[in-house]
Amino acid sequence: MASVAYNLMKFFRSSSNQTAEAAPPQKLSRRSSGVGEIARVLNSQEGLCVLDVGATSANNIRFFTDKGHKNYSEDLLRSSLDPALRVQDGSGNLVIDSKKFLDDNLVYKNGQFDIVLCWNLPDYMEENLVKPTIDRLWSVMKPGGLLLAFFHTRDAGPDSTCYRYHVTGTDMLDMQEVRFALPGRPASEKTSPRLQRVFNNRHIENLFRDFASIKFFLARDNIREVLVVR
């Protein structure tokens, strides 16, 4: 019977950099057509309701609130690693309880959000959470609301770095590698999430089939940006 720790470790790349108190990851930059479109909306309207489901970013919180928008923050990838979500199925395998995950996360009233920043969540999240999470996001978004997600292409490779993203108000994004300690592990033992899958275009279209429209932007760094309208 697989242990909870084993099941959690498969989500992380091995790393030799597990020394205490490592310096904060270096910030890199990339141009993002999807973020450029979102930034135009954020800069032209006030009082929008924004949901950021990436790693907690003080930068993003300050940016949205300085613009007069309401900001909600949920690090869904980290939340999905909660050992309490893992249950045994009929065959004795440990699986994640997607119902419990959605009971504990993304608990908002329907039609609340104008903008949802999904970043690279679907690529790094456990398989059976992805579709239920996207369906929940659909229900908590306002009609006409925008959702931005990033998907790796096949050329990206299985060891693609998981980044957290910081908006700048333009089409440039700052990025930092995501590293965090597994639940129950010392804070100094940080590892990086591992790319779980590569979606093809058909899979992505199927994932967002309940949305009104979908737009793809292909970037040079093996990332497909997807901007969908609720």
Added chain:
Amino acid sequence: MDAPQTNELATIGKTVVVKGEISGSEDLYVDGEVEGSIDLRNNSLTVGPNGKVKASINAKSVVIQGKVEGSLTASDRLDLRKSAIVTGDVTTQRIAIEEGAFLKGKVDIQKEVGKGTASS
């Protein structure tokens, strides 16, 4: 009329568990468990790395290194250190979040917190 401030620091140590309402006019350091509410309108609250607070919090400035679940109002400043895990809506004038901190909830930045101004 505001309660007079003191420079003393009250401490709830890491083995102490408190259930109920805590209020006061001095700074408080919590490294144990608190369930209920914490009201330090003109003073500071620090939740230490071992602290587990399941309460509504109202203080002038708040520093979090441990775990907090509940609504949090810091009329002056909120500081989340890298080991902070905060679940709940926060309202403050200024916020600082260290790399590694976890926040789940709404962030409401208000220029005049707790002085009768409607939230944005």
